[in-house]
């Protein structure tokens with residue numbers, strides 16, 4: 306796969322190894338690393354290695370990678386013995402997105418309230 310890298314993107318730099326991160330999972334297309342400011346005892350970010358700015362920029366060609374993010378979350382839960390977890394994709398500033406390289410948050414290790422309130 307040809308990797309598109311955006312020059313000033315924090316997460317592209319992590320993919321390239323130019324910035325440090327605690328890597329939890331990696332394959333040809335996907336990287337998972339620990340969030341630097343964890344909001345739960347387990348807080349991982351699951352990203353496509355290719356630079357895609359937001360969920361809105363996923364196209365039909367990305368269906369496989371996008372779907373695999375969920376399967377990897379499931380595998381990580383099993384590997385880390387997490388009975389429950391929450392996944393979130395903040396999209397655009399109005400959706401709380403700060404880093405514009407699409408990422409799935411995976412939060413676990415504390416009791417989540419039902420719903421999102």
Ligand code: AMP
Nearest residue numbers: 315326339340341342395401402403404
């Ligand atoms: P979002 O608000 O959805 O864009 O989330 C961005 C996330 O990236 C936040 O939870 C940050 O704590 C996290 N983050 C920012 N810089 C780094 C970094 N260098 N390594 C790991 N996580 C980071």
Ligand code: ZN
Nearest residue numbers: 314317356406
């Ligand atoms: Zn990027």
